[in-house]
Amino acid sequence: MSNLSYIAQNHGPWSTYLEQIERVTPYLEHLKGYIDTLKRPKRALIVDVPIVMDDGTIQHFEGYRVQHNLSRGPGKGGIRYHPDVDLNEVMALSAWMTIKTAVLNLPFGGAKGGVRVDPRKLSPRELERITRRYTSEISHIIGPQKDIPAPDVGTNPNVMGWIMDTYSSGQGHTVTGVVTGKPIHLGGSLGRIKATGRGVFVTGREVAEKIKLPLKGAKIAVQGFGNVGSEAAYLFAESQSLIVAIQDHTGTIFNPEGIDLAELKIYFETNQGVAGFEGAEMISDEDFWNVEIDILIPAALEGQITIERAQKLTAKLVLEGANGPTYPEADDILIQRGVTVVPDVICNAGGVTVSYFEWVQDMSSYFWSEEEINQRLDKLMVQAINDVWHTSNEKICSLRTAAFILGCERILKARMERGIFPG
Numbered sequence: 148m149s150n151l152s153y154i155a156q157n158h159g160p161w162s163t164y165l166e167q168i169e170r171v172t173p174y175l176e177h178l179k180g181y182i183d184t185l186k187r188p189k190r191a192l193i194v195d196v197p198i199v200m201d202d203g204t205i206q207h208f209e210g211y212r213v214q215h216n217l218s219r220g221p222g223k224g225g226i227r228y229h230p231d232v233d234l235n236e237v238m239a240l241s242a243w244m245t246i247k248t249a250v251l252n253l254p255f256g257g258a259k260g261g262v263r264v265d266p267r268k269l270s271p272r273e274l275e276r277i278t279r280r281y282t283s284e285i286s287h288i289i290g291p292q293k294d295i296p297a298p299d300v301g302t303n304p305n306v307m308g309w310i311m312d313t314y315s316s317g318q319g320h321t322v323t324g325v326v327t328g329k330p331i332h333l334g335g336s337l338g339r340i341k342a343t344g345r346g347v348f349v350t351g352r353e354v355a356e357k358i359k360l361p362l363k364g365a366k367i368a369v370q371g372f373g374n375v376g377s378e379a380a381y382l383f384a385e386s387q388s389l390i391v392a393i394q395d396h397t398g399t400i401f402n403p404e405g406i407d408l409a410e411l412k413i414y415f416e417t418n419q420g421v422a423g424f425e426g427a428e429m430i431s432d433e434d435f436w437n438v439e440i441d442i443l444i445p446a447a448l449e450g451q452i453t454i455e456r457a458q459k460l461t462a463k464l465v466l467e468g469a470n471g472p473t474y475p476e477a478d479d480i481l482i483q484r485g486v487t488v489v490p491d492v493i494c495n496a497g498g499v500t501v502s503y504f505e506w507v508q509d510m511s512s513y514f515w516s517e518e519e520i521n522q523r524l525d526k527l528m529v530q531a532i533n534d535v536w537h538t539s540n541e542k543i544c545s546l547r548t549a550a551f552i553l554g555c556e557r558i559l560k561a562r563m564e565r566g567i568f569p570g
């Protein structure tokens with residue numbers, strides 16, 4: 148690995164985010180005095196989460212909740228359970244939430260939480276205990292008007308239900324609006340589970356049309372077959388695209404004729420992974436990046452598109468379903484090579500957009516139909532991607548920088564208009 152790529156790829160996601168802020172700074176001359184507010188989180192909490200394991204031993208886990216920016220409203224962002232979670236990662240993820248909510252013009256700031264744990268190694272009871280203890284430790288900084296968690300990698304609606312219940316127990320009454328992504332009968336919203344994948348599809352569809360890439364017959368590779376990757380794959384397959392490669396934590400499968408997703412779904416449910424699926428051949432994880440494709444959907448973790456992978460990628464369009472999948476120097480290579488990248492801060496914003504709808508529904512105790520939710524989601528995402536596209540043409544910059552210009556302007560204007568206390 149070259150020295151440059153070593154530097155870019157070994158300082159964690161927070162340095163990727165800081166580099167993205169450096170790149171947008173020349174476009175924000177008029178708000179220059181306020182830029183530093185984006186370079187540090189407003190508040191970061193690290194908590195010890197001790198739980199009694201099923202075998203009677205006590206184990207300690209490290210938990211975090213970072214509120215990056217609250218200038219435009221309460222903090223908003225998911226909670227990640229993963230063995231690699233650390234402060235650097237949670238800070239970056241919280242900052243990307245700040246930008247994301249601003250790009251979509253949702254009335255929220257950005258926050259993120261996480262616990263450094265492998266949820267696959269926990270029993271259901273241990274998962275519940277860790278969730279309840281973690282919630283109790285962060286309960287003084289969350290709330291429907293303060294900071295509203297949601298699902299992320301390794302968490303799901305059940306976990307959100309326990310968060311809601313634990314927080315509510317402390318308040319003495321049910322507070323559904325403290326968390327989004329809840330089960331439907333606990334104040335959750337229809338359409339929330341599929342919303343992130345749907346948003347990836349909607350933004351991808353719009354940009355594919357702009358760059359004249361027909362979806363029919365387009366070859367697509369998807370990294371990650373969780374909530375985001377699988378739903379995006381289904382929607383593209385409905386538009387007659389071919390899903391030719393899928394990678395998850397169990398391995399990489401490839402079928403140049405297109406993988407049968409209905410069959411894969413059945414296989415996935417019993418095997419908890421794509422490896423070994425009979426309707427495709429297994430290839431090495433690194434070969435995933437060499438496959439002949441039109442569209443790449445990274446929908447797993449950050450730091451996947453390295454300089455080396457960007458150099459050999461055959462895709463014309465990259466849809467960032469994951470947060471932070473592309474290193475800044477890899478971004479440069481993709482730009483040079485004429486690859487269009489729809490950045491995470493808009494591409495995967497469908498989830499937080501329907502989270503916003505869930506929060507609004509909880510506040511009014513009035514629930515909308517799935518059709519209405521999907522229509523509103525489509526409308527907001529189309530509007531946002533058109534604004535980003537227009538800004539990128541006007542300023543002659545990448546879609547990422549354009550999204551950051553729009554988002555950062557909204558955040559910094561709010562900061563400026565509020566003023567700096569105590570003045």
Ligand code: GLU
Pocket residue numbers: 223224225226295296297298299300327470495496498499500502
């Ligand atoms: N974790 C998701 C994200 O990264 C959703 C956040 C939310 O719904 O608040 O955007």
